[in-house]
Amino acid sequence: MARKLFLLGLDSMPPRVLYDGMDGGGFHYLREIIDESSRYMMRSCYPPITVPAWMVMFTGKSPGELGIYGFRHRRPGEFDFYIVNSSYIRVPTLWDTASKEGLRVGLYGVPPTYPPRPLHGFMVTDFTTPGPHKLYTFPPWLKRELERATGPTIFDIKYRSEDKASVARDLFRMLANHQRQVEYLAARKQWDLFVYVEISVDRAHHAFWKYFDPSHPRFEEHPEYSRVIPELYRRIDSWFQSLYRKLARDTIIVVASDHGIKPMRGAFTINQWLIEQGYLKLRVDPNDLKPGTDLREDLIDWEHTIAWAWGGYYSRVFINLKGRERRGAVEPKYYEETVEQLRRDILSIRGPGGEAWANQAHRPGEVYPEVRGDAPDLMVYLDDLWWRPAGTLGWPSLYLSENDRGPDDAVHDWTGVLAIYDPEGTISRGDMGTIEITRVRSLLEELILARS
Numbered sequence: 001m002a003r004k005l006f007l008l009g010l011d012s013m014p015p016r017v018l019y020d021g022m023d024g025g026g027f028h029y030l031r032e033i034i035d036e037s038s039r040y041m042m043r044s045c046y047p048p049i050t051v052p053a054w055m056v057m058f059t060g061k062s063p064g065e066l067g068i069y070g071f072r073h074r075r076p077g078e079f080d081f082y083i084v085n086s087s088y089i090r091v092p093t094l095w096d097t098a099s100k101e102g103l104r105v106g107l108y109g110v111p112p113t114y115p116p117r118p119l120h121g122f123m124v125t126d127f128t129t130p131g132p133h134k135l136y137t138f139p140p141w142l143k144r145e146l147e148r149a150t151g152p153t154i155f156d157i158k159y160r161s162e163d164k165a166s167v168a169r170d171l172f173r174m175l176a177n178h179q180r181q182v183e184y185l186a187a188r189k190q191w192d193l194f195v196y197v198e199i200s201v202d203r204a205h206h207a208f209w210k211y212f213d214p215s216h217p218r219f220e221e222h223p224e225y226s227r228v229i230p231e232l233y234r235r236i237d238s239w240f241q242s243l244y245r246k247l248a249r250d251t252i253i254v255v256a257s258d259h260g261i262k263p264m265r266g267a268f269t270i271n272q273w274l275i276e277q278g279y280l281k282l283r284v285d286p287n288d289l290k291p292g293t294d295l296r297e298d299l300i301d302w303e304h305t306i307a308w309a310w311g312g313y314y315s316r317v318f319i320n321l322k323g324r325e326r327r328g329a330v331e332p333k334y335y336e337e338t339v340e341q342l343r344r345d346i347l348s349i350r351g352p353g354g355e356a357w358a359n360q361a362h363r364p365g366e367v368y369p370e371v372r373g374d375a376p377d378l379m380v381y382l383d384d385l386w387w388r389p390a391g392t393l394g395w396p397s398l399y400l401s402e403n404d405r406g407p408d409d410a411v412h413d414w415t416g417v418l419a420i421y422d423p424e425g426t427i428s429r430g431d432m433g434t435i436e437i438t439r440v441r442s443l444l445e446e447l448i449l450a451r452s
Contacts, residue, residue, distance in 0.1 A: 002103065002192050003424075005448050006247060007254040008240065009110070009197030010417075011050055012205050012410075014260035015041055017233075018417050024212065026233025029241035033253060037419040038427050040435040044259040046367045046379060047314045048412045051084055051128070053258035053437060054111050054197060058094045060441035064364055066091065067373020070312065071128070075374050076324050079297040085128060086113050088373075094441050095119050098193050098448055106191040108182050109199060122189055124181065127156040127199045150180040159203040160406030167207045168228045175200040175232065179239045187246060193448050204232045205261045209409035216263035216409065218401070252447060253421040256440070260413030267390040267400040268349070268382055270309045270317075271295050276398075277345055279307040289394035292404055299393075302327035307342055309380070311391030311404065313412045316376035317342065317361075339363065339377055346380055352399040357383035385411050420447070 016022045018034060027034075045056045045063055052068040055061075063069055068088060072081040089112075095105040099120035107113060107123040114125035116138040123138040124146065132152035137143040146153070154177040157170040175198070182196050210216040211225040220226075244253070274280035281304040293299075295308060302320065306329065309317045319342075321335055322328035330338055343361040351357055360381040364371045367379070382389055388411050390404035402408075418435060420427055420443075435443070 004191065004248050004251040005193050005254065005444070006186075006244075006251055007193075007195045007256060007444070009054070009195065010236070010255065010257050011054075011197060011199050011202035012259060012261045012412065013201055013255075013257035013417055014262070014413060015415060015417050018255070018257075018419070022213075023233050024227075024230030026230040027237045029244075030237050030255065033421045034255065034419050036429055037253075037255070037421040038429055038432050040418040040432045042256065042416040042418040042440065043434055043436050044412075044414055044416055045437050046362065047381075048259035048385070048414055048416075049313055050199075050202065050258055051111050055089055055093070057256070057258065057437050057440045058110070058195075058444075059089070059091050060438050061091050062368045062370075062438060064368025064371045064375070067371075067375075069316065069364075069373070069375060069379070072310075073374045074310075074316075074318065074376075077326050083128070084112055086115055086117055086125075088112075094444055094448075095121070095193065095195070097445060101449060103192040103448060104190050106185055106189060106194040108185065108195070109178065109197040110195055111197065111199075121191055121193075122185065124153060124185070125155075126197065129153075129155045131155065146181055146184065149184050151177065153177065153181065156199065157203060159207045160403070160408055161207075162407060164207065164225050167203075168225070171200055171204055171207070171228070171232065172235070174203075175235060179235075183239075183243055186243060198236065200232065201236070201257075202261075204229050205410050206408050209261065209263060211409075213263055217265055218409075250424050252423075252427075254444065254447075255417065255419045255421075257416035257418075258437075260415045260417075261410045262386070262413045264388055264403065264409060264411040265383070265386045266352070267311075267388045267403055269392070269395050269398050269400065269404070270311060270315050270380070270389040271391055271393055272395060273349065273398055274307060274309060275393075279305070279342065281305045282393075286393060291394045291396070292392050293394040294392055303329055306330055306338060307377075309389065309391060310376075311389045313385070313388060315380040315382070315389035315391070317346075317378040317380055319377045321377075343378060346378070349382070351383065351387075352397075357387070359383060385413060387411075 051071045052063045105121035109126045111126040112128045114129040125136040129136045154174040208228045211222045212229040281301040283301045346361040362379045364375040392404045
């Protein structure tokens with residue numbers, strides 16, 4: 001008989017929490033499992049963002065090979081963006097392979113799996129789902145069954161809000177909803193491989209990290225908010241202990257994250273910097289703009305603009321290239337030297353006190369074996385991800401203490417976790433060093449196919 005494998009995905013879980021005990025007392029049962037596991041430091045992809053990182057893990061392909069560089073993408077020549085969904089995943093996933101081998105697969109919350117696609121088993125889609133009014137399950141009739149048993153699925157919450165009490169309440173409500181549904185599916189459906197990604201961990205980290213991590217530059221001890229993250233961990237831990245007791249005794253457990261998390265030191269207004277450096281020209285006086293003004297197509301003086309950028313956990317920079325962009329200004333013969341000069345200037349950006357930053361500015365072809373889809377010209381990481389690029393305008397300084405898109409206490413980090421627990425003791429235990437996220441799929445495939 002095939003042994004089962006259950007993967008618990010904790011979005012943005014860093015090693016120092018899961019491995020080193022920085023959990024505020026939240027993990028007990030999972031800690032016992034981790035101590036008996038094969039533990040890896042999981043090096044995430046470029047960029048270390050939920051979309052595409054989970055799909056990098058489950059396909060073994062880099063973002064370049066997938067053609068996915070974040071949640072949103074810009075088609076060359078256009079200013080507006082489109083949102084990536086499951087239809088953009090054009091290579092086989094772990095569950096595709098398992099399905100072909102006759103294994104029954106259960107998926108819950110894996111980004112991006114909306115809209116749902118057929119597999120040998122069942123699926124509930126992820127936080128990119130527009131809402132419960134959409135079809136979000138495979139098979140389609142599972143939606144009605146699941147809602148009758150557990151209520152409508154809560155896909156995401158508004159976590160960038162000053163109303164922290166409401167964020168905490170919504171966070172725990174979403175987690176409980178997910179746990180009820182996963183428990184129902186795990187108990188009532190047949191499966192050999194079950195992959196469950198919990199997004200509430202990431203939302204809690206972004207909303208409450210400064211109340212949790214004493215190393216945060218704006219750390220604040222709070223009687224309620226400082227307890228939110230440890231309480232979330234405790235509820236996951238208690239729920240998983242209850243679930244695991246109901247699984248087959250020889251079920252292999254994998255605990256993984258897509259990237260890590262760390263305190264956000266501040267935000268850097270990348271488009272304002274491009275204006276100062278002469279790369280970006282507006283049709284209006286930048287000093288007349290209100291703080292937080294979005295860079296809009298009608299604001300840009302395209303005839304005199306060389307480059308512009310998106311903000312986020314990393315920055316995507318686009319060259320206004322003639323022949324590619326509708327109103328391109330940079331002659332193709334100057335493209336290479338323009339990119340290289342811009343890269344040098346970005347690498348020389350320093351901190352608010354003049355301190356040196358560990359910046360990175362990569363051309364996609366330098367970090368990926370293949371570049372597909374709508375890639376940016378440069379991918380920029382500021383001070384080893386400690387500073388978030390801010391794409392908005394109108395700020396009195398290049399340096400902001402907070403995120404320009406609403407309260408956000410944390411930025412992503414390069415290293416996540418991968419722990420494999422085999423109750424039969426056939427897998428080595430202890431620290432196994434570093435594994436690249438692109439190698440995880442083959443490791444998991446070996447585990448499920450060897451036991452099928």
